[in-house]
Amino acid sequence: MGKYCVVEKNFIENHAGSKARNDIADILVKEGWEPLVVHHSEEKGTLDKIKMLFLTRNDWSKIYHKIPEHSELLIQYPLAMYPKVSTVAIPFLKKMKRKNVKLTFLIHDLDSLRGVYTNGEREFLSTADVIIAHNPVMVEYLKQNGYSDKEIRSLNIFDYLTKGTVAGRKAGEKTEVVIAGNLKREKAGYVYRLNEVEGEIQFRLYGPNYDGETQGKNVKYCGQYKPEELPEKLEGGFGLVWDGDDLGACTGVFGEYMKYNNPHKTSLYLASGLPVIIWEKAAMAKYIEKNNLGIAVREMNEIPLKLKSLSEEDYRIMKSNVEIVGKQLCQGKMLLAVLGK
Known part of the structure; x- marks a missing residue:
């Protein structure tokens, strides 16, 4: 056939x-x-x-x-x-x-x-x-x-093919949180309210259509790169999967959609060696938590508290799990597995 x-x-x-x-x-x-x-x-x-x-x-x-x-x-x-x-x-x-x-x-x-x-x-x-x-x-x-x-x-999750390796990527502190994607206000309005998040945390933004401050209290805009270049460019300790205007939950059409879809940026983060922070009601949250690839939160203000309570040993284990899954995504293993059923 x-x-x-x-x-x-x-x-x-x-x-x-x-x-x-x-x-x-x-x-x-x-x-x-x-x-x-x-x-x-x-x-x-x-x-x-x-x-x-x-x-x-x-x-x-x-x-x-x-x-x-x-x-x-x-x-x-x-x-x-x-x-x-x-x-x-x-x-x-x-x-x-x-x-x-x-x-x-x-x-x-x-x-x-x-x-x-x-x-x-x-x-x-x-x-x-x-x-x-x-x-x-x-x-x-x-x-x-x-x-x-x-x-x-x-x-279960999209693959993310990469030609190079992320071994040389500069590791960040676990309190440095990457946000990659379309930063347009209509889609990611929450990005323009990050200064309202209290606690020890620094957000590093990557992507097009950003029109906020390039350097704020807890925000730094790091530029725009091609998808295949991003894994080597992302610098941080976690990657954030969030959508909508609100810091309290993922709201609106984009937030509702997260209850059903696999945001491609989840795969980007894992392929880049970054554990994931995701909204607890997102469809992907179960996969992330089940495989110990990151943490799920109810609202953005929970993030600093959860990161503070995460021990270095637990973070090390999480990163080790991410490395294993990330390598599979870089090799296209998820698609091959589902086609083999």
């Missing part, structure tokens, strides 16, 4: 794209899956949407004719395409089912969790034989929302 995977054109051309998507494509291709190339949207407006409508239809027609009967096709969902344009792929997926092609969908995002465009999502996922969800919480959500007839597997 042939194994095929859908990859975006920017992956083949080595252009910048989603780190998570590119890593998955990388792992699959190295394992012998044949890449089938599709175009991706470039967010250029109406004319680009019209152009992509024709290109996407042509891409999926080629895929349909290329794949022989009884093959397997892995699709990263959602497609890196305008949502409504991407639906032109659905008739071809249905035709592939008639060729007994096994369709595996690996989920990056579920718009239904944000309350948007659920019809397209249902049309896509209804064609699946296998759905790879982020974690057990997302698995249960899918089972409760119309996909109980599907084989649904849990990835």
